[in-house]
Amino acid sequence: MTTSAKLQEIILNLLADMKPHSVREMKTYLEQSGATEYSEGQFAGSINTLLRKKTIIKIDRAIYRLAKESRGVNNMKYCFVVSPIGEEGSEIRLNADKLLKHIINPVCQNCGLNVERVDQINDSDSITQTIIDKLLSADLVIADISGHNPNVFYEMGYRKCTGKPIIHLKCKGEILPFDVNTIRTLEYDLTDLDSVEAIKERLQQTISAISFETADESQENINDKNDNTFSGLLPILYQIQDSIADLKTEISKKDNETLQTIMQTSLNNAAKAESADTIMMKVLLPELLQNPESFSNLMRIAEMANNNKNK
Incomplete structure (x- = not known):
């Protein structure tokens, strides 16, 4: 049993009481059940798998409970079909519908797979987001790359x-x-009934040869790799954050030093500043010396002002 399958089994045991349980309660129960060696990616992947299969439902942030209809849980695998779809009634749509109806659906049903194409999904998310979610979570993807559709190549x-x-x-x-002609591709011909039966047989053999548990392990390894990547990045991010904080401190320190320098310069200049009387004498004295009569008049005015002040 894979780590993901084991986690799912234990989580379902906890949720079997049909009561809401938080993520913290799940992790505590996992620890009590002896499941301690798993990554956050494996845990999140297990929750997402149970949600996708509608085995559990999310009722609040980080709180889940068992879905009522999952008391008899449907363990069928899920197949997402990627293909050119085209407009309703177009030749592309007719070809896509025939391929789905006469080849993909009957084979997948025989192999125990639920099948969906994006235009058959009722979802409130955008079509792009729905496609990405299905590409990530589906147990199997069948891609029809006929017509060299760029969207199909991207999704592939x-x-x-x-x-x-x-x-x-x-x-x-x-x-x-x-650049893609070396990938293994199964050819179909919807105009030839014998060819249709032959491709159905080959497709069923191909699906039967797939080890879905190995695929789950592969996804867990990818999740682990992502966890390790982010774990490695975290110290670097903290270091950058500390460096920014140090830089802000240095800038603030320099700003304070600059402000103090300006203030000190202003104080020094203020200390050296001349009084109003001194400035007046420097301005008036040269003029009065050149015009003695004006000097005499100014003296008389000053004496009169002084006499009035004394009275």
């Missing part, structure tokens, strides 16, 4: 990064671009 690459199973289909006779 995105799925490839998860390390989880993906099967490629294409219409018979189509030539793939050189």
